[in-house]
Amino acid sequence: MMAFNRSFLSLFALVSLLTNISSTLAFPSYSSLAGLSEREVEELVARLPQVLPPNPPGPLEFNGTKLVNDRDHPWKPLQKGDIRGPCPGLNTLASHGYLPRDGVATPTQIIQAVQEGFNMDSGTARFVTYAAHLVDGNLVTDLLSIGGKTKKTGADPPPPAIVGGLNTHSVFEGDSSMTRGDDFFGDNHSFNQTLFDQFVDYSNRFGGGFYNLTVAAELRHRRIEESIATNPQFDFTSPRFFTAFAESTFPYTFFVDGRISDRTSAGLDMPNATLFFRDSKFPNDFWRPPAPTGGTGALEIFSAYPIAAGRNINGVNTFTPDPTSADFSNICLLYTNFVNRTVKGLYPDPKGVLRRNLIINLGYFYDAFGAADTCPEQFPYGTL
Numbered sequence: 003m004m005a006f007n008r009s010f011l012s013l014f015a016l017v018s019l020l021t022n023i024s025s026t027l028a029f030p031s032y033s034s035l036a037g038l039s040e041r042e043v044e045e046l047v048a049r050l051p052q053v054l055p056p057n058p059p060g061p062l063e064f065n066g067t068k069l070v071n072d073r074d075h076p077w078k079p080l081q082k083g084d085i086r087g088p089c090p091g092l093n094t095l096a097s098h099g100y101l102p103r104d105g106v107a108t109p110t111q112i113i114q115a116v117q118e119g120f121n122m123d124s125g126t127a128r129f130v131t132y133a134a135h136l137v138d139g140n141l142v143t144d145l146l147s148i149g150g151k152t153k154k155t156g157a158d159p160p161p162p163a164i165v166g167g168l169n170t171h172s173v174f175e176g177d178s179s180m181t182r183g184d185d186f187f188g189d190n191h192s193f194n195q196t197l198f199d200q201f202v203d204y205s206n207r208f209g210g211g212f213y214n215l216t217v218a219a220e221l222r223h224r225r226i227e228e229s230i231a232t233n234p235q236f237d238f239t240s241p242r243f244f245t246a247f248a249e250s251t252f253p254y255t256f257f258v259d260g261r262i263s264d265r266t267s268a269g270l271d272m273p274n275a276t277l278f279f280r281d282s283k284f285p286n287d288f289w290r291p292p293a294p295t296g297g298t299g300a301l302e303i304f305s306a307y308p309i310a311a312g313r314n315i316n317g318v319n320t321f322t323p324d325p326t327s328a329d330f331s332n333i334c335l336l337y338t339n340f341v342n343r344t345v346k347g348l349y350p351d352p353k354g355v356l357r358r359n360l361i362i363n364l365g366y367f368y369d370a371f372g373a374a375d376t377c378p379e380q381f382p383y384g385t386l
């Protein structure tokens with residue numbers, strides 16, 4: 003009996019040792035370390051390249067319009083293992099080689115690619131990229147995947163990362179996207195033809211066949227109403243509250259040819275929209291916007307159908323405002339809650355290189371936010 007117990011125990015020890023080793027050996031270098039135990043993080047950090055996050059790249063030298071679907075950046079179909087995610091902008095940049103085609107990139111590569119390929123302005127590019135990297139990236143290797151997600155455990159705040167990446171729900175990716183379903187319904191990041199048909203229908207009804215600001219306001223309202231009525235876990239608090247309105251401006255801001263004037267009202271036609279959203283593809287002869295931009299019109303879209311930041315608290319149709327969430331009347335809270343709640347919730351007590359890189363990336367994020375006069379910097383992990 004003793005012997006049996008002992009061998010059983012040592013077999014158990016061996017199996018758990020092997021499982022542990024294989025789970026850390028199989029761990030991709032771009033996966034988020036959020037939610038792992040101190041010991042798991044230590045084991046992984048010892049094996050991973052430890053990168054000192056470089057200063058963010060600066061703005062473009064030439065910031066006018068130009069052909070970006072050029073000979074040096076041909077569209078190529080996906081190869082086995084290539085990662086794509088919920089963002090049609092980043093998917094397109096990867097499929098044209100402005101980003102590594104496998105969909106794994108550093109923040110520096112992402113900031114350069116969105117500036118070069120879409121003329122996104124430096125402040126917006128840095129703000130969005132470091133926000134995404136802080137919650138979905140690997141802060142030790144300085145890599146982020148543009149898709150891939152965290153395994154769900156039902157935990158709140160967000161669960162342990164198994165894969166990480168931009169598909170991870172509730173920290174950046176969120177509900178009521180235009181062309182992607184809510185996470186609650188299973189697939190949270192793939193192109194959804196039914197939702198795209200609705201995008202086309204709204205563009206026909208409110209934009210004469212083009213997605214412009216008027217369509218953006220109607221469709222944003224519609225998607226919010228659908229989520230309230232069908233998704234018992236619908237969450238429309240910050241940061242999703244902001245990214246939803248911002249992303250509604252992106253199609254007419256970034257996907258319309260830079261040689262077209264008054265793009266906010268002219269809008270995006272459906273053949274070109276299909277290429278970007280479904281195929282991750284620039285139209286032939288596509289020129290980027292004429293000047294650096296972060297998208298305009300988010301406040302107009304919000305104002306057409308104002309709604310408080312909030313969530314369904316007890317099943318469908320129980321949408322309730324959350325006064326602790328940031329909204330358009332308190333933008334500083336967007337920064338403060340993101341740092342103090344979201345990031346701190348993912349990394350309650352980081353050590354060593356992980357803590358160092360969190361502090362550095364939080365600094366880049368704060369610089370990008372650009373509100374030093376009205377919104378004090380937070381230091382949840384102290385300073386270096």
Ligand code: HEM
Nearest residue numbers: 088089091116120130134175176179180181182249252256
């Ligand atoms: C700067 C780095 C960027 C990051 C980290 C990023 C990340 C994301 C993420 C995580 C989503 C999913 C949010 C959701 O709907 O749940 C998203 C959506 C979206 N992104 Fe990006 N993005 C970036 C830049 C861009 C650019 C440059 C464009 C346009 C050229 C773009 C266009 C869009 C659009 C249109 C959506 C909404 C998709 C939909 O609602 O169906 N993004 N992005």
Ligand SMILES: *[C@@H]1O[C@H](CO)[C@@H](O)[C@H](O)[C@H]1NC(C)=O
Nearest residue numbers: 061063064065066123293294
């Ligand atoms: C675009 O480049 C011009 C010329 O270098 C510069 O004066 C201008 O400030 C730049 N615009 C932005 C928004 O960076």
Ligand SMILES: *[C@@H]1O[C@H](CO)[C@@H](O)[C@H](O)[C@H]1NC(C)=O
Nearest residue numbers: 182183187189194195196197
């Ligand atoms: C796409 O979205 C529609 C509407 O929300 C949903 O009914 C459908 O199941 C989704 N399709 C897929 C393939 O996920």
Ligand SMILES: *[C@@H]1O[C@H](CO)[C@@H](O)[C@H](O)[C@H]1NC(C)=O
Nearest residue numbers: 208209210214215216266267
């Ligand atoms: C969007 O297009 C429709 C149809 O042409 C037009 O009535 C509307 O004024 C446009 N919206 C804007 C903001 O220009």
Ligand SMILES: *[C@@H]1O[C@H](CO)[C@@H](O)[C@H](O)[C@H]1NC(C)=O
Nearest residue numbers: 259271274285286287288289
């Ligand atoms: C589609 O994109 C191309 C390339 O940017 C542009 O020339 C064209 O005007 C766009 N719209 C239509 C209706 O083709």
Ligand SMILES: *[C@@H]1O[C@H](CO)[C@@H](O)[C@H](O)[C@H]1NC(C)=O
Nearest residue numbers: 338339341342346380381382
């Ligand atoms: C952020 O959290 C720290 C403690 O971690 C606290 O001292 C600080 O007051 C918080 N900031 C805000 C604005 O709530």
Ligand SMILES: CC(=O)N[C@H]1CO[C@H](CO)[C@@H](O)[C@@H]1O
Nearest residue numbers: 154185187188189190191192
């Ligand atoms: C919750 C969840 O993981 N949902 C889905 C996200 O999308 C992938 C790919 O379609 C599904 O496998 C997941 O089940």
